[in-house]
Amino acid sequence: MKIRDQEALDYHSKGRPGKLEVISSKPCITQRDLSLAYTPGVAVPCLRIHEAPEEAYRYTGRGNLVAVISNGTAVLGLGDIGALAGKPVMEGKGVLFKRFADLDVFDIEIDSHDPDEIIKACELLEPTFGGINLEDIKAPECFYIEEALKKKLSIPVFHDDQHGTAIISGAALLNALELVGKDIGEVRVVFSGAGASAVACANFYISLGVNPENLILCDSKGVVYKGRKEGMNPFKENLANDTDARSLADAMDGADVFVGLSRADVVSQDMVRSMAENPIIFAMANPDPEITYEDAKAARSDVIMATGRSDYPNQVNNVLGFPFIFRGALDVRATTINEEMKLAATKALAELAKEDVPDSVMNAYGVDSLHFGREYLIPKPFDHRVLIWEAAAVAQAAMDSGVAQHPVDIEEYKEELEKRLGKAQHVMRIIINRAKIAPKRLILPEGANRRILRAAQVIIDEGFAEPILLGNEERIRRRIDELELNLENVVIEEPTADKKRWKRYTEALFDLRHRKGITKADARLALRDPMAWGAMMLRLGDADALVGGISHHYPDTLRTFLKIIGPRPDLSIVASVFMMIVKDRVYFFADPTVNIDPSAEELADIALSSAEVAEHFHIEPRGAMLSFSNFGSVSHPEVTKVQKATELVRLRRPDLMIDGEMQADTAVEPSLIEEFYPFSNLKGRANVLVFPEIQSANVAFKLVQRLGAAEAIGPILTGMNLPVHLLQYGCEAKDVVNMAAIAVVDAQEADGVELPPMAELEEPEPMLVD
DSSP, rough: OOOOHHHHHHHSSSSSSOOOOOOOOOOOOSHHHHHHHSSSTTTHHHHHHHGGGHHHHSSSSSEOOOOEEESSBBBBBBBBBOOOTTTTHHHHHHHHHOOOOOEEEEEEEOOOOOHHHHHHHHHHGGGGOSSEEOOOTTTTHHHHHHHHHHHHHHOOOEEEHHHHHHHHHHHHHHHHHHHTTTTTTTTEEEEEEOSHHHHHHHHHHHHOOOOOEEEEEEEETTTOTTTTTTOOHHHHHHTOOOOSSOOOHHHHTTSSEEOSSTTTSSSSHHHHHSSSSSSSEOOOSSSSSSSSSHHHHHHHOEEEEEEEOOSSSOOOOGTTHHHHHHHHHTTTTBBBHHHHHHHHHHHHHHHTSOOOOHHHHHHTTTTTTTOOOOTBSSSSTTTHHHHHHHHHHHHHHHHHOOOOOOOOHHHHHHHHHHHTTHHHHHHHHHHHHHHHTTTTTEEEETTTOHHHHHHHHHHHHHHEEEEEEEEEHHHHHHHHHHOOOOOOOOOOEEETTTTTHHHHHHHHHHHHHGGTTOOHHHHHHHHTSSHHHHHHHHHTOSSEEEETTTOOOHHHHHHHHHHTTBBBTTTTTEEEEEEEEEETTTEEEEOOOSOSSSOHHHHHHHHHHHHHHHHHOOOOOOEEEEOSTTTTTSOHHHHHHHHHHHHHHHHOOSSSSEEEEEOHHHOHHHHHHHHHHHOOOSSSSOOOEEEHHHHHHHHHHHHHHHHHHOOOEEEEEEEEESSSSETTTTOOOHHHHHHHHHHHHHHHTTTTOOOOOOOOSSSSSOOOOO
């Protein structure tokens, strides 16, 4: 991807200069807040930390704070440009720490070429940070600095330029060797480059299993061989090979693996042709590799290629490493980042690459398909699962190797990591865990849809339902093979294939709809539609829940479900609710997708069923019947409708905290109620927002989602007689999984399964619902 100079300058200069800012994590609005944030209140935690230093992790941000420290002597490919000129890179590193692992960063640029001064500065700063990331410090000083700090400090120290590339490319190496069927202990590996990154990679590959006798290091003067005098240092000497090869071309003849961490165009097509069968080439010089992807592929069709560039497959990007390694290390308060933790990170990345890739990742990279193979050796940086897989693996390795001061339950820790991916995922993790208590039979009518199949894989892996895929079995099996999913034992039913059931379903549908203009022939024909067949399966008890509509028009799917399943007897209509998570607070928006202009009676039903959805999530509903009027301030038929609906709700559910009519800001800002409408029974911020008609609900839902960066879960269908939920046309596989889990919990509650409360959602932290 080519970036224009002016575009880069504008990015860094427009608005607030630079890329980082400090934001308070606590309120500082009132005089009392000020007294707590600073003097006199701040003295109390100071004394606690003085008495017990480990309390700093409780009362300060130290446990989530990383120092990015550099002296600017090896900045990117720019060389020694100085500490100040390197600052944009260090700020950029901070952006990546925050974006990918929710870690805070102070970048510190030290204006010194003396490694002992840098060591001393880090020693003096140790109390401030949970960990130190060394960045862009030239070799061999970087080796000396890191080793000294690891001995002197009791917090993790990690030189990303050394170890980051080693960890990420190590994962690519393991998977490439698996694909070509070669033993890591037998392959011949050649390195071009002998700087910090190359030396660290070579040593790490040996840790992974490469035989040191099969590894040759080359620098600008040729092969690093035993007995060479020119341009040597102890780190090169440690990797010197007893070989007759003297040039890079000599070393590459017959080699299985080439690793480039040097400069552009040092490898020719003839060198590639001289390599062994199925050669593995990691040409990672930036911005231009040792040999281009196109030239390597032209020289050998059997080559497996990785680079440091995003415009070619298999980008070895350090962002796959350092944020998640520090996340795992800091969360268990590791005293160091040791070899076991680095190996764990590599293996986690290698294994994740073999998993099905989420839609969100493919959308981010503009591709229709990604799966493990020669052009997908390692996960993509924007794969949100990397945080869970890698940080958890690092934390576990820290505990297993005895360097963790704060051990954690690894399964609970994975859930904590999931919270950092977004509150919606945290909410759904709780729902999925509840669904696992008593798995149900789940109908997925669009069985051949790629996203449905990927969702089915997740559902089976999570173990909360037994998916039943509807559709042509041959077509579904072929699609499963194309997607390389592990669904050999999944249940597949072809509608109408079982003639006895087809007859039974036809009779049942005819009995249900014969006074609605349907003939028996019509009923028989209608059941050829998998959506209708699935609805009848659910109605007659041949399954427990249904989720569908990903490839159908929403109103058409809803009509099918209404005809066969119908609304609950105690409600006049079916409605939809979106769970909206806005800045850690949960709201329920009703009804953005179903009822265009409900009457007062219908609006009351919508309010009641929406409150039940909140209760379903074990959140106490606080309802607001929304309007453009506040408690009679405007006289208009639309206002009268909302007033009447409010009265009906109170008559049917006098225990429910709900009031109206009121404007939206009155509903969500408690101080307005307290000051101007103290008579209202709504206490605190409303969390169930009932809109007067579909236009306002739909507009509000989409504006809040887009402009307010809200996370949305839904649409959750309310008022149906059985556990059935609609999918939005073209939604992602994760949305299917979410709605499937909600449908399973619906089915559990219908069966009277006793479920544990979702206490996490009732606490002010991390999820606010007040």
